Amino acid sequence: MAINPVLSNIEGYDVERIRQDFPVLNQQVRGKQLVYLDNAATSQKPKAVIDSIVHYYENDNANIHRGVHTLSERATLSYENARKKVASFMNAASEKEIVFARGATEAINLVANAFAQKLKAGDEVLITAMEHHSNIVPWQMLCEKTGAVLKVAPINDKGELIWDAFEALVSNKTKFAAVSHMSNALGTINPIKQMIDVLHQFDVPVLIDGAQAIPHIAVDVQALDCEFYVFSGHKLYAPTGIGALYGKMEQLEHMAPYQGGGDMISIVTFENTAYNKVPYKFEAGTPNIAGTIGLGAAIDYINSVGIDAIAAHENSLLEYATDLSHKIDKLRIIGTADNKGAILSFVLDGIHPHDIGTMMDHQGIAVRAGHHCAMPVMDFFGVPATARASFAMYNTYEEVDALMAGIENLIEMFG
Numbered sequence: 198m199a200i201n202p203v204l205s206n207i208e209g210y211d212v213e214r215i216r217q218d219f220p221v222l223n224q225q226v227r228g229k230q231l232v233y234l235d236n237a238a239t240s241q242k243p244k245a246v247i248d249s250i251v252h253y254y255e256n257d258n259a260n261i262h263r264g265v266h267t268l269s270e271r272a273t274l275s276y277e278n279a280r281k282k283v284a285s286f287m288n289a290a291s292e293k294e295i296v297f298a299r300g301a302t303e304a305i306n307l308v309a310n311a312f313a314q315k316l317k318a319g320d321e322v323l324i325t326a327m328e329h330h331s332n333i334v335p336w337q338m339l340c341e342k343t344g345a346v347l348k349v350a351p352i353n354d355k356g357e358l359i360w361d362a363f364e365a366l367v368s369n370k371t372k373f374a375a376v377s378h379m380s381n382a383l384g385t386i387n388p389i390k391q392m393i394d395v396l397h398q399f400d401v402p403v404l405i406d407g408a409q410a411i412p413h414i415a416v417d418v419q420a421l422d423c424e425f426y427v428f429s430g431h432k433l434y435a436p437t438g439i440g441a442l443y444g445k446m447e448q449l450e451h452m453a454p455y456q457g458g459g460d461m462i463s464i465v466t467f468e469n470t471a472y473n474k475v476p477y478k479f480e481a482g483t484p485n486i487a488g489t490i491g492l493g494a495a496i497d498y499i500n501s502v503g504i505d506a507i508a509a510h511e512n513s514l515l516e517y518a519t520d521l522s523h524k525i526d527k528l529r530i531i532g533t534a535d536n537k538g539a540i541l542s543f544v545l546d547g548i549h550p551h552d553i554g555t556m557m558d559h560q561g562i563a564v565r566a567g568h569h570c571a572m573p574v575m576d577f578f579g580v581p582a583t584a585r586a587s588f589a590m591y592n593t594y595e596e597v598d599a600l601m602a603g604i605e606n607l608i609e610m611f612g
């Protein structure tokens with residue numbers, strides 16, 4: 198296949214300049230320039246994020262919220278500033294509605310744990326058929342504990358929610374709903390505002406799993422009016438081990454703490470413990486201070502580029518990659534929703550996705566191969582796994598060309 202693209206660069210978007218901020222990109226893998234297309238698993242970190250962590254450890258390292266000494270005050274200030282940055286990035290009404298967690302998984306478990314006290318046998322929890330295991334298993338565990346029933350809104354062959362079926366599943370029995378904003382296995386972007394509106398007609402609290410969406414889509418939790426929104430920092434150019442739960446204050450105030458320990462209490466005696474106020478009630482123990490500061494730096498960095506510019510660039514890459522994919526006979530895209538984010542999941546006739554992953558690595562190209570922690574999605578499409586290329590702000594059209602050339606090589610090799 199002759200690859201001769203007409204590159205429609207987004208005006209003013211200087212991807213080469215951005216790439217210079219990501220040291221890891223500048224390396225060879227197996228003798229080839231690295232092409233990193235596994236961003237849905239985790240994204241690379243800009244120098245500003247790395248520097249913020251080094252700065253913290255070299256200058257301010259101390260435990261937070263407890264010391265009166267200068268380093269502790271500095272560490273606390275940086276940690277709480279990061280909370281403000283997250284709140285502002287999601288347009289939360291107050292930074293008190295931001296709870297730091299290890300990531301999306303822990304944030305979902307925190308909420309599921311609290312709702313175990315609120316649900317009873319016969320109640321229903323609604324999810325969709327395109328969820329990541331992180332947004333399935335905690336709800337199954339909740340149902341097991343309470344006797345509630347898990348309902349799953351189906352998807353169509355394009356990997357889109359079937360709207361009528363979803364609406365039909367919402368009723369007075371529905372007591373909680375958890376929905377991904379964007380599917381990690383398919384790239385589908387759900388109509389979450391419309392879904393939230395329908396769910397609210399029945400007073401259903403809604404959790405949005407934004408792990409995939411937040412690096413690509415401007416999120417406004419007040420406009421969405423969701424009760425909860427969770428994400429992981431490491432997909433948002435921040436370190437691993439840090440993420441956030443947004444929760445409406447009226448919800449968080451009436452939720453049981455997730456873990457007991459230091460910092461989440463106001464008074465402890467052997468007879469009784471009074472919990473700290475929100476959000477500290479949910480942050481037991483010494484948190485990931487360095488990671489939180491890194492998350493704040495990542496948000497500053499994203500804001501300096503502009504989330505809308507990033508989204509436009511990534512959508513253009515996806516469109517380009519999708520067009521080129523259509524020219525490869527043996528390639529089938531899994532997930533062809535009308536509204537899609539920067540994820541290209543695919544299978545190749547006669548080649549196992551794991552072989553695709555391995556052989557691409559031989560060409561310096563990092564893609565994911567597997568079930569992507571979304572086994573029910575694989576079952577639905579009748580495939581054991583897919584190969585997945587996922588784009589970030591620093592990817593280029595040339596890298597898409599390299600991906601397509603890599604796939605062509607593979608097809609040739611496997612005959």
Ligand code: 7TS
Nearest residue numbers: 237238300301302329331381408409429
């Ligand atoms: N929700 C979605 C939609 C995800 O894509 C992931 C991780 C999670 C939740 C869990 O995030 P964690 O940071 O708490 O693990 N998704 C992927 C992926 O697609 N490949 O590796 C991890």
